[in-house]
Amino acid sequence: MVMAGYEFMGMHPFENIVIHGTVRDKTGRKMSKSLGNIIDPLEIIEKYGADSLRFSLISMTAAGQDVFLSPTFYIKGRNFMNKLWNASRFIVNTAESFGEKVILNKQFEQLKFPEIWILTSLDEVIEKVNSSLNEFRLNEAINLLYDFFWHTFCDWYLEISKVHQEQEELYFKEKILPVLFHIHISLLKMLHPFIPFITEKLWRVFLDYCDLETESIMISSWPEKTGIQREKDVIEEMENIMEIITSIRNLKMRFGVPVSRQINCFFDKIPEGLSARIISKLAGVGKFSGFQSEKKEDLLIKNLREGRIGMSFAGIIDVQKELKKLYKERGKLQGYLEKIEKKINSPDFTLKAPEDVQEKEREKKQELEELLKNLERDIEFIEGKK
Template identity: 40%
Template sequence: MYGDTRIGQIFSFDEVKNYLYSPNFNQPDKTNLEFYEKFVFNREIPELKDEESLKNFLNSAFTKVPVMNPDGIEDREKIGFVPHAVFYLYINGLIGKTFDENDVYEAYQKHKDKIRFIYDIVLNGIRKEEILEDREKLKKWLFDHAYGNCKNGRIFFTEMQEKFSIIEDHIREIRYFIDLACENCGSYHLHQEEDVLDTWFSSALWPFGTLGWPEDTKDLQKFYPTSLLVTGFDIIFFWVARMIMMGMHFMKEKPFGDVYIHALVRDEKGEKMSKTKGNVIDPLDMVEKYGADSLRFTLAALAAQGRDIRLSEKRIEGYKHFANKIWNASKFVLTNFENNRSKVFKDLSALKLAFDDKWILTRLQETIKSAEKAINEYRYNDYANMLYDFFWHEYCDWYLEFSKERIYKGSDEEKAAALSTLIYVLDKSMKLLHPVMPFITEEIWQKFPYKDADYLPVAPYPQVRGELIFEKEKQLIEDLKEMIVSIRNVRADFGLPPSKKLNVYIKPSDTEFEEVLRQMEPSIKLLAKIEKLEIGTDLERPANTVVAVSRRAESYIDIAGSIDVEKELQRQEKLLQEVQRSISISEKKLSNENFVKKAPEHVVEKERQLYAELQEKAEKIKRIIESLKEVKTS
């Protein structure tokens, strides 16, 4: 409280009480005491829980300062320094209940620096201190104020056999003193040092001052200028600009080549994290709960240039699932390697690579090139997100699934190509992911059959290999993926369960794509959940089928035996009516000028997004209805 200037060095009970038990500014549902307990000290403070406990704590922990003058009294009526000093000695136990002039004199001599300092503030100056410095004068003064033999006739003490006792009724208030003094001499007269180097000025010397300047050291010659400064936007002027000015003045050269201004980490609502708001995400808690790699990857993935990071625990949890995906995919690959160790080759050029092998190798080269560009341009979010998409959505979702048929059922030659490609791409992926997920990638990489370094941080970073780029095969597999997705979409549109296998007839647009389909037929049946598959450029559309159109093929999916077409048609028409009603409600809101102008911006934007989603959903339902009508009439 004193550090926050809520109270002074000399303070009253009421000042502390009123602050501790009043509502907190940021969290009015809590008192300031409750706020300190929860967010500052992380424990209850029983010494302050009520007024009685608080008073006992103050009386035991601080120097008591008796005040004998009521508020508003005229200066000529005020009780002066000497009575206050004697009462101070008594109330702080420095003299007994009965005392004489010697007791007061000796106690005052031991503590006079503190007493003078306190009452110089409380009384706005002290007078007649000489009485306390002379035993005879002090004795006379005590007698005078025991019998009223003074100008104002005040009686502060009782006297018996030259021993005096305090009349406590004269104490109007007890204040408290925070005992701050010089560590060396004990003086209470403290003032701020004036001969100092300004914080930002000294920081401006950092690029060369830390390297031995003004001496021309080897470190200074080697490390100045440096390549990159990482900082926050809020100190560009305070620090960055000053470092450049000082570097140009003293070293005649700029101190660094690039400045990376990192994002400010905010909460999920975009508000600055603060203990007072209770919205702080403790990184140590997140590491304990989700792992260091998940937190590190989250921060990298969200660190878009020019934008603050909106961090939420859900995002961190999401990237923990990514870490699990990496681990499980690597376990699958390495387990199959152990079962087929003799069939894995480091040199891919000696293998007969399939269409999907060439596709994933090409995508790897493209990812390496894009990742290197992102790193060089400090676009860490792009770096993290492109690796996420490549590893999860291409390597795991597609290539691992493509390769399973060859690993489990293929010839030795096919197994060798699939497993060798899997290991090769996994190796490069671990190296690419290592800067943003160092722990899990190192753990996995140490289990590899062959390594080009002892540890990942010193392993060669992946380089683009032109001989592993196959543009033609890449495009063929992209077209195949599009076709499989179109079949999956039909399944989802008609609510068919994943366990239900379908009969599908595929009509490729050319013989080149037909060759890919025939070579990849087992994988197509696996990925699209197909029971019976027919492929041919001269196929006619069978009855009771729905068409899924893709760039290089038309797929005819037999749904007649899987659903009741009439019931499904009725369901979709009813669903269309509901969506159209929702569209009408949303249109009315967005056409209302009062709503658009007066509603919060995020509410209006959310409504616009909803409207767009409803329009898209309505169009999709219309297409499904048309397909069902075609099946019904065929």
């Protein structure tokens, strides 16, 4: 078409050209009707929706690289649509409980550090997404939005906002609700080119709860950065809180202790105020103490970027008993790994097994190695307790 444009029109037919790869099945074969390895998109759309299909395809399609599809490739998109819908309903239901339409702030003032953190994080995402779209890196743009929405906004900020909702209702109503709507609306706008149907539907729902600029998301303006300064102390405070919460949650998960089960924790620098309330709510900490007040408890101590945290599971678990379980689990994993390594290195397997079977075994080996690595880290941590 480019050559024909120059030949017959005397000019290039397109300003920009995006080169895409070939669609292949999970074994690497080119999809075709004659091979019988095609996936009917209409069946996926009928069962999971067009947006799930669009999202999954775009997120896995890097510029110029082939796309390898399996019958389950759309699962990521389906899960994202469910998460987006549920987060939207949470925000709407929360706003509805106050009985007033939310006025979106153009200027954010007198905010606490979690709100400053999430808004400046959104500003960074807007800048990166704009850059990716300008360079036609569509998969990069949509994955940036996925990571921010799922791991930053939902996993962290939505949960942190509930601390205010329970303890500072006025601040939540006047400050946090506008922040929640601003972030979510900005995400809907940036997601709309990729998943137009669910974003339009949610936009129409939001019309009843906040002062949106247009009746349809299709003619709304593109998100702009708030311009809030990304202060170093705010970022460090959030990173410290997230590190503490993650450390406690991971250890509770390892021991099979519910996150909501409260434990006592000891710190070199004791969290205070809002930081302490967030940690208590999200990690299940009942009492904050300094190491100087430490009693002879069987503490598990982890070094943080700033100081240490000592976690007491006294009366909840027997650490030595749990350690024996980890030793037993390590032995089983080592046995499985030895068997699969022996199989992979066997000449008969290498020469006779189909390539897709060999690839599955190599993937199993990698998974076992990763599990063993994580288990060794847990054992080393518990053995090093003070």
